Amino acid sequence: MTVNADVSPELQLAVERWLYDEAELLDDKRFDDWLERLADDVAYLVPIRSNRPVRGDRSEPPTVQSAHIEDDKHGLRVRVKRLNTGLAWAEDPPTKTRHLISNVRVDPGDGPRELRVKSNFYIYIARPNVEHASFAGERRDVLRTVVGPRRFELVRRTVVLDQTTLATNTLSLFF
Amino acid sequence: MIDAASHSRPVLEGLINAAGDTLSARAFVDEELYQLELERVFAKCWLFLVPAGEIPNPGDFFSTYMGEDPVLVVRQRDGSIAAFLNQCRHRGASLCRSDNGNAKVFQCSYHGWTYDTAGRLTAIPGEAQNFAQPLDRDEWSAVRVPRIAVENGLVFGCFDEHAPSFRESLGDAAPYFDAMFARSAGGLDSIPGAFRWRVKGNWKLAAEQAASDGYHFFISHASSIIAITPDGAPAPPKASTPNVQFSSEFGHGIGLLTDMSRLPVNDEVRTGPHTSRWLVDVERPEAAKRVGALMTTQNRPIYGLIFPTFGYLPSNHTIRVFLPKGPDEFEVIAWSVVPHEAPPEVREEVRVSTGRSFGALGIFEQDDAANWNDIRHALRGYAARRTRFNMQMGNGPVRVDETYPGSVQTSESEFGSRRFYRRWLNLLAADEA
Numbered sequence: 001m002t003v004n005a006d007v008s009p010e011l012q013l014a015v016e017r018w019l020y021d022e023a024e025l026l027d028d029k030r031f032d033d034w035l036e037r038l039a040d041d042v043a044y045l046v047p048i049r050s051n052r053p054v055r056g057d058r059s060e061p062p063t064v065q066s067a068h069i070e071d072d073k074h075g076l077r078v079r080v081k082r083l084n085t086g087l088a089w090a091e092d093p094p095t096k097t098r099h100l101i102s103n104v105r106v107d108p109g110d111g112p113r114e115l116r117v118k119s120n121f122y123i124y125i126a127r128p129n130v131e132h133a134s135f136a137g138e139r140r141d142v143l144r145t146v147v148g149p150r151r152f153e154l155v156r157r158t159v160v161l162d163q164t165t166l167a168t169n170t171l172s173l174f175f
Numbered sequence: 176m177i178d179a180a181s182h183s184r185p186v187l188e189g190l191i192n193a194a195g196d197t198l199s200a201r202a203f204v205d206e207e208l209y210q211l212e213l214e215r216v217f218a219k220c221w222l223f224l225v226p227a228g229e230i231p232n233p234g235d236f237f238s239t240y241m242g243e244d245p246v247l248v249v250r251q252r253d254g255s256i257a258a259f260l261n262q263c264r265h266r267g268a269s270l271c272r273s274d275n276g277n278a279k280v281f282q283c284s285y286h287g288w289t290y291d292t293a294g295r296l297t298a299i300p301g302e303a304q305n306f307a308q309p310l311d312r313d314e315w316s317a318v319r320v321p322r323i324a325v326e327n328g329l330v331f332g333c334f335d336e337h338a339p340s341f342r343e344s345l346g347d348a349a350p351y352f353d354a355m356f357a358r359s360a361g362g363l364d365s366i367p368g369a370f371r372w373r374v375k376g377n378w379k380l381a382a383e384q385a386a387s388d389g390y391h392f393f394i395s396h397a398s399s400i401i402a403i404t405p406d407g408a409p410a411p412p413k414a415s416t417p418n419v420q421f422s423s424e425f426g427h428g429i430g431l432l433t434d435m436s437r438l439p440v441n442d443e444v445r446t447g448p449h450t451s452r453w454l455v456d457v458e459r460p461e462a463a464k465r466v467g468a469l470m471t472t473q474n475r476p477i478y479g480l481i482f483p484t485f486g487y488l489p490s491n492h493t494i495r496v497f498l499p500k501g502p503d504e505f506e507v508i509a510w511s512v513v514p515h516e517a518p519p520e521v522r523e524e525v526r527v528s529t530g531r532s533f534g535a536l537g538i539f540e541q542d543d544a545a546n547w548n549d550i551r552h553a554l555r556g557y558a559a560r561r562t563r564f565n566m567q568m569g570n571g572p573v574r575v576d577e578t579y580p581g582s583v584q585t586s587e588s589e590f591g592s593r594r595f596y597r598r599w600l601n602l603l604a605a606d607e608a
Contacts, residue, residue, distance in 0.1 A: 065368030090545030
């Protein structure tokens with residue numbers, strides 16, 4: 001894939017920096033600050049994936065399915081509110097997470113203020129008692145440019161996990 | 176190998192005390208006990224396989240496990256459902272590696288032995304040229320699950336040809352089973368997309384909780400209860416609401432909420448306004464016509480386990496099966512479910528809210544997994560394994576309340592846990608047939 005002529009190196013760098021700053025907020029558990037970066041009409045989706053045959057499969061994938069996470073801003077606020085209660089036992093003491101974000105691909109979006117941004121992630125999660133887990137996948141984001149130092153807000157994120165059966169679900173994290 | 180002498184009945188009996196209300200921690204870690212469970216629980220009992228609606232068309236298959244035995248559950252051309260071991264009879268490789276899909280045949284990728292959708296051996300590469308005589312198809316087909324029952328759109332299988340029928344295996348839980356699953360003409364539809372996740376813990380912890388445990392809800396899930404309660408709304412209760420706990424000697428357990436208005440988190444918050452109204456205006460009155468008022472308009476099923484591993488959370492609209500993966504890990508396959516008759520707006524509320532609460536990454540579900548993880552962690556220790564766990568809550572005499580079928584306790588209780596583990600132990604200790 002070639003660099004899109006509509007995406008300047010400056011814009012590429014600005015988007016990357018936005019993603020890295022977002023990862024820092026998540027790893028520092030500054031979830032309220034993270035919510036501020038989301039558009040009011042944000043759509044956050046983590047689809048369920050399954051292992052299906054390569055050939056000979058005549059079935060149609062269903063159009064409406066369950067999802068691991070399918071949250072609007074209210075739904076994401078509920079998740080953050082839970083963490084802020086101090087009663088989410090799986091997070092006491094807090095898990096340590098590290099988001100590694102790479103392979104950032106920026107393209108023009110559907111509207112003049114929107115960008116389509118793909119990135120890959122690797123998230124390491126450590127719980128007490130040396131339990132640890134990691135997740136890899138791709139994020140397919142839509143960012144909208146906004147006035148102000150933040151520059152962008154997240155309008156849409158689809159998280160394509162590379163695990164089908166999740167190896168752990170004690171996950172109070174955001175991808 | 177299992178040492179037969181160490182599993183003589185007295186040794187197994189020691190796992191539960193004479194009063195039946197304390198349990199050895201060994202039950203959750205012992206590898207030999209686990210192997211005995213595979214033989215005497217999972218190869219003997221009716222096990223949940225899949226919602227029939229997940230495999231509607233001929234050739235549709237779903238891959239799951241009975242105990243640790245991999246099985247393919249396949250819709251046949253005549254509409255019936257067959258299940259067989261996902262294991263080639265030649266060298267034992269998988270017949271199919273996919274979770275689900277549609278297939279005309281299943282061909283082993285090792286040497287190409289090919290089976291039809293019922294598991295019958297149909298083709299062997301080189302058979303005519305290189306085998307002295309054709310192989311006997313009856314002898315060398317995939318091992319069939321001999322017993323299949325489809326009840327209210329739920330598919331169950333049993334490896335034991337001599338087991339009682341599925342209905343008989345319900346015993347006095349049958350009226351409760353029907354009140355949960357036969358309350359509408361169309362039964363429950365599963366919403367496509369099975370949640371699958373692993374938990375580091377023993378499968379019995381999840382099963383027992385589904386059978387018996389309303390007790391944990393207000394502590395384990397405190398953060399989630401607060402989180403989904405709207406800002407400014409009255410604080411949710413911090414202790415148990417009135418309930419009735421039914422338990423069967425066969426290990427099944429069902430919890431009923433007796434005060435319909437006091438669900439700790441009401442349906443509007445839990446699921447959505449359309450669902451809340453529809454349950455009251457349509458679903459319960461219609462269900463009452465089919466299965467009576469007791470468990471529709473007068474009491475509300477809130478949790479249930481069909482022994483050993485099929486769990487249902489009716490007010491959270493999810494069914495799940497717990498698949499053992501050794502003594503210290505299990506896999507959950509869960510679906511969101513909605514009555515077939517539900518209008519589109521109710522389906523949509525259920526789909527989104529159930530994923531948010533009780534999907535693999537649902538906020539309530541995470542709370543449980545963390546606890547089960549920790550139990551496993553402690554049981555790595557020698558002293559910890561020698562402890563006994565207390566399940567004495569509500570251990571007064573078993574009551575028979577004429578209002579309810581079977582035996583119930585009418586206060587918060589671990590009645591269901593005690594009967595769950597007693598049934599489990601009875602199966603482990605059963606003499607060889």
